[in-house]
Amino acid sequence: MDDTDDIVAVGFGPANLALAIAVHEHNAAAAPGRRLRAAFLERQPRFGWHRGMLLADATMQISFLKDLATLRNPASRFTFLTYLHQRSRLVDFINHKTLFPTRLEFHDYLEWAAAEFTGQVAYGTTVTGVRPVVDGERVVALDVVADGPAGETVRRARNVVIGTGIEPVLPPGVTRSARVWHSSELLGNLAGPEGRAAARFAVIGAGQSSAEVTAYLHQQVPDAQVHAVFSRFGYSPADDTPFANGVFDPAAVDEFFVAPESVKEKFRYYHGNTNYSVVDIELIEDLYRRVYRERVAGRPRLHLHHLSQVARVDERDRSVVLQVRAMAEETVHELEADVVVYATGYRPMQPGAVLGEAAELCKRAGSGQFRIERDYRITTGDNVHCGIYLQGGTEHSHGLSSSLLSTSAVRAGEIVDSVAAGRKERAGVRS
Ligand code: FAD
Numbered sequence: 001m002d003d004t005d006d007i008v009a010v011g012f013g014p015a016n017l018a019l020a021i022a023v024h025e026h027n028a029a030a031a032p033g034r035r036l037r038a039a040f041l042e043r044q045p046r047f048g049w050h051r052g053m054l055l056a057d058a059t060m061q062i063s064f065l066k067d068l069a070t071l072r073n074p075a076s077r078f079t080f081l082t083y084l085h086q087r088s089r090l091v092d093f094i095n096h097k098t099l100f101p102t103r104l105e106f107h108d109y110l111e112w113a114a115a116e117f118t119g120q121v122a123y124g125t126t127v128t129g130v131r132p133v134v135d136g137e138r139v140v141a142l143d144v145v146a147d148g149p150a151g152e153t154v155r156r157a158r159n160v161v162i163g164t165g166i167e168p169v170l171p172p173g174v175t176r177s178a179r180v181w182h183s184s185e186l187l188g189n190l191a192g193p194e195g196r197a198a199a200r201f202a203v204i205g206a207g208q209s210s211a212e213v214t215a216y217l218h219q220q221v222p223d224a225q226v227h228a229v230f231s232r233f234g235y236s237p238a239d240d241t242p243f244a245n246g247v248f249d250p251a252a253v254d255e256f257f258v259a260p261e262s263v264k265e266k267f268r269y270y271h272g273n274t275n276y277s278v279v280d281i282e283l284i285e286d287l288y289r290r291v292y293r294e295r296v297a298g299r300p301r302l303h304l305h306h307l308s309q310v311a312r313v314d315e316r317d318r319s320v321v322l323q324v325r326a327m328a329e330e331t332v333h334e335l336e337a338d339v340v341v342y343a344t345g346y347r348p349m350q351p352g353a354v355l356g357e358a359a360e361l362c363k364r365a366g367s368g369q370f371r372i373e374r375d376y377r378i379t380t381g382d383n384v385h386c387g388i389y390l391q392g393g394t395e396h397s398h399g400l401s402s403s404l405l406s407t408s409a410v411r412a413g414e415i416v417d418s419v420a421a422g423r424k425e426r427a428g429v430r431s
Contacts, residue, residue: 005039007419008144008157010127010354012042014049014110014405015163015391018068018412020117021078025069026416036419039155040117041146043126047114049107052185053209055216060106061208061238061280062248062405063099068113071250072409078116083109124149129356130160130388139384142358159419162354163391166346166403171204174313174342179320183209183343186216198338199224202322204310206230208238210343211279215287217341218302227335229305229324235287238278239271247271247399248406256399257374267399275400277345305335313340348393348403351378355388362388365396372397375418376411387422389415 007023009016020040027035069076076082080101084090087108093101101109114121125148133141133156144155168182176182178194183205189195201224203214210228218226239245246252247267256267287302294300305324311332312323322335351370352359363371363379370390371379376398378388391411395402 004141004156004158006036006157006423007038007159007161008142008155009038009040009161009163010144011162011164011391012040012044012047012114012121012123013163013165014068015165015408015412016040016161017047017110017114017117018408019161019163019391019415020120021069021076021113022072022409022412022416024117025073025076026420030420034420034423036416036423038120039157040121041125041127041144041148041155042121042123045124047111047121047123049110050103050184051107052187052189053183053212054104054107054187055212056102056104056220058103058212058216059098059100059280060103061100061240064101064106065099066248066406067109067409069409071407072413078113080106080109083112086112122146122148122153125153127164127354128152130354130358131356132358132361132384137383139361139380139386142386142388145356157386159387159389159422160358161389161391161415162349162351162393164349164351164354165392166348167350169345169347170342171310171344177315179315179339180313181339181341183213183341184346186213186341189339190221194339200227200319200337200339201225202227202229202320202335202337202340203343204229204340205343205345206232206235206279207277207343207345208279208283209345211235211283211287213341213343214302215283215290218290223301225301225303227303227305227337229308229310229322229335231307231309231327232277233306235279235284236273236277237281237284238275239273240280244271244274247274248401248404250407250410253398253401253407253411254374257397264396264399268395271400275404346403348395351390351393358388367396369396376415377418387419389418391415 023038064080067080069078084093125146127146129145131143132139142157142160146153168184181189201217214228307327309325310322311325314321319336320340323332324335325332361380361384365371372394376389392403401407
């Protein structure tokens with residue numbers, strides 16, 4: 001028995017869940033000798049997609065048709081439509097007339113799909129490094145080292161697919177505490193003692209998460225005073241008009257990939273407002289309506305501090321005091337809150353940290369980032385006879401959809417095709 005997996009995937013978020021589905025469907029169609037064996041290692045104790053931000057009413061920012069499978073295989077049994085059918089909600093969803101289900105419903109869909117792969121996923125298992133397995137000059141496999149319920153484990157793989165997602169970012173000098181939170185931990189912390197007792201919130205940032213958190217706290221915490229602090233003049237709308245939305249099409253990946261660096265930069269500059277530091281227009285309008293209504297009633301609870309920056313944060317025994325610099329007036333005022341929520345975004349995953357020793361095998365571009373092939377495989381030397389693939393962390397090579405869901409079905413299929421082709425090649429070499 002060969003104990004080497006064809007694929008060991010790190011992380012089991014939507015990206016690697018889409019991969020599990022693509023492998024499953026490949027195997028269903030492949031001859032016995034061509035099937036791929038895949039294992040998935042996930043640090044969370046069970047499947048979860050940004051649980052801390054599963055806010056009631058928050059909706060998806062992509063069409064449900066960009067689910068885990070449809071764009072690759074509309075006949076897949078893992079589509080959102082099949083999920084709805086199995087949950088006996090297909091007709092009700094149609095009557096709903098929306099392309100954008102709530103995140104809660106999409107999470108339920110993802111969990112429903114993930115449940116099919118329970119036997120292939122080691123939950124509660126954090127990958128700590130990847131070691132090359134060497135035979136003479138050749139690197140023939142990769143050992144994926146992880147900490148899990150049974151202590152340290154090692155799984156040998158012909159290919160490693162890293163899909164460790166995005167990582168929360170706080171401004172320099174800010175550290176999390178019982179009263180200083182990142183938006184990613186909102187719901188968990190709200191249920192904790194400081195969260196339950198809080199009546200004054202400051203929310204920092206002007207992107208989608210910040211607007212969602214502001215609206216949620218204002219609506220859900222009775223009588224709470226909510227202060228939104230951001231350096232923009234107003235929230236800026238996300239461009240989700242149809243032509244611009246094309247930047248998330250699978251075909252846009254092809255165009256982006258071959259484009260010279262100067263064009264890639266323009267791409268990002270022109271269309272960053274499809275995703276970064278922007279807010280759904282309906283949510284902007286909703287927040288405006290709330291502020292206006294409270295002004296009419298003369299009882300403001302929602303306060304917008306625009307053109308403002310947090311210059312300093314001091315934690316006291318029972319509160320946090322922010323020094324807020326009003327950029328236009330060049331003045332500083334104090335804002336006392338029970339809790340500060342930093343909705344200051346995320347950075348793409350850092351595959352180098354997960355790869356550890358194996359990072360040495362990977363070639364880098366002039367920018368210092370990994371060089372990635374069109375099939376999402378990191379470029380390695382000729383002596384490396386195994387593959388390291390990235391699902392995410394490829395915005396510099398494959399474009400704006402890298403850390404999003406839009407192309408996850410198609411990308412997973414491309415990776416499976418590449419792995420299967422590599423397997424065939426090796427089999428040819430052996431025979
Ligand atoms: P993730 O979902 O982050 O999954 C990565 C997984 O890897 C996690 O489960 C993590 O626990 C695991 N992991 C990390 N490190 C290790 C390790 N060392 N060992 C083992 N496991 C590890 N994008 C859209 O396209 N549409 C949306 O509507 C949308 N909504 C969003 C809403 C919120 C609140 C946020 C924060 C992001 C949203 N995004 C959205 C962007 C988001 O990046 C994608 O939805 C999606 O999470 C990407 O899937 P992923 O599998 O690449 O990453």
